[in-house]
Amino acid sequence: MTTTHNTPVETRRAPTREKILEVKDLRVHYKTPGGDVIAVNGISFHLYKGETLGLVGESGCGKSTATAGILRLVQPPGRIVGGQVLLNGTDLVQLDEQELRKLRWTEASLIPQGAMNSLNPVLKVSDQIADGILAHEPKISKAQLKERILELLNMVGLPGRTYDLFPHELSGGMKQRVCIAMGIALGPSLVIADEPTSALDVVVQRVVAQTLLDVKDKLGVSMILIGHDMGLQAQLVDRIAVMYAGNIVEIAPVKSIFEEPLHPYTQLLINSIPSIKERKPLKVTEGLTHDLRTPPPGCIFQFRCPEVMEQCRQVVPPLRELRPEHFVACHLYE
Ligand SMILES: Nc1ncnc2c1ncn2[C@@H]1O[C@H](COP(=O)(O)OP(=O)(O)OP(=O)(O)O)[C@@H](O)[C@H]1O
Numbered sequence: 001m002t003t004t005h006n007t008p009v010e011t012r013r014a015p016t017r018e019k020i021l022e023v024k025d026l027r028v029h030y031k032t033p034g035g036d037v038i039a040v041n042g043i044s045f046h047l048y049k050g051e052t053l054g055l056v057g058e059s060g061c062g063k064s065t066a067t068a069g070i071l072r073l074v075q076p077p078g079r080i081v082g083g084q085v086l087l088n089g090t091d092l093v094q095l096d097e098q099e100l101r102k103l104r105w106t107e108a109s110l111i112p113q114g115a116m117n118s119l120n121p122v123l124k125v126s127d128q129i130a131d132g133i134l135a136h137e138p139k140i141s142k143a144q145l146k147e148r149i150l151e152l153l154n155m156v157g158l159p160g161r162t163y164d165l166f167p168h169e170l171s172g173g174m175k176q177r178v179c180i181a182m183g184i185a186l187g188p189s190l191v192i193a194d195e196p197t198s199a200l201d202v203v204v205q206r207v208v209a210q211t212l213l214d215v216k217d218k219l220g221v222s223m224i225l226i227g228h229d230m231g232l233q234a235q236l237v238d239r240i241a242v243m244y245a246g247n248i249v250e251i252a253p254v255k256s257i258f259e260e261p262l263h264p265y266t267q268l269l270i271n272s273i274p275s276i277k278e279r280k281p282l283k284v285t286e287g288l289t290h291d292l293r294t295p296p297p298g299c300i301f302q303f304r305c306p307e308v309m310e311q312c313r314q315v316v317p318p319l320r321e322l323r324p325e326h327f328v329a330c331h332l333y334e
């Protein structure tokens, strides 16, 4: 079939895009007295160069742990128990601490969850941004450093006078922009932003999200954007990965996720969008989920699934590509 001018952009570009990140069967556990909490239960996905992938799912499903795993930032009692994280072909799981330090922030960076509330209150904005740059480029001249910081502030839409301000002199949106500036300061090719807009009010949320995307386009970086607001994600990302209890249950281009959600959990998530707009916590269905220390045999969503079948109680559904680029882990489609 020949490509026509009417072919949607996604389907024309997607198959030829180069993968910058490949996560294969990543597993992260937290050791607790009652047994290991299986926070990330063997997730696999890839990210194309220049793409934005949304990672969604309700609180506690393992989004932050997954990204900490990707950047090897998991803190004890957590640990990576298996899998590969290939960044431009290099497996980060296998690197030693020194090799990792060289890569972090220069190749891949994280804007952590709640970052704007963790800015150092006694340091000026310029000094906080300078810290990260100096750690990697200790020989940079004072003039060059200042120029670089002003350029970064400008890129995230902050006025030059922000340079001399302290965190308490900034609004929430401005603080979050400073965190974005810190995340991109060393020109990484991959940026992971963990709920960068959750703590902001709705209007500022959209403005900051737009800043993030503008920066992404200007620098040509690839991005993983964690969030629980499906409505906001719809406007920002190219593809969405849906997580439930440590597993990716569906991953697809944003258009397919909204037009034809396949997993019953994704369907519930999408149906709950109006309530998310009222800024209620993302809780889509009644019933308790299982204890993450003792996952049941079979599908992890079986206790809350409106379409549960006998097979779901026994066999784990694999993540399969049902349509081009549309993956789902559900027995309904076998
Ligand atoms: N230090 C820890 N010890 C034990 N369990 C932990 C620890 N940190 C996280 N967990 C568990 O790991 C699971 C995943 O947590 P994580 O913070 O990755 O979820 P999340 O999807 O980022 O949630 P949120 O949307 O609230 O940020 C949760 O069930 C959580 O209780």
Ligand SMILES: [Mg+2]
Residues within 6 Å of the ligand: 063, 064, 065, 113, 194
């Ligand atoms: Mg989190």
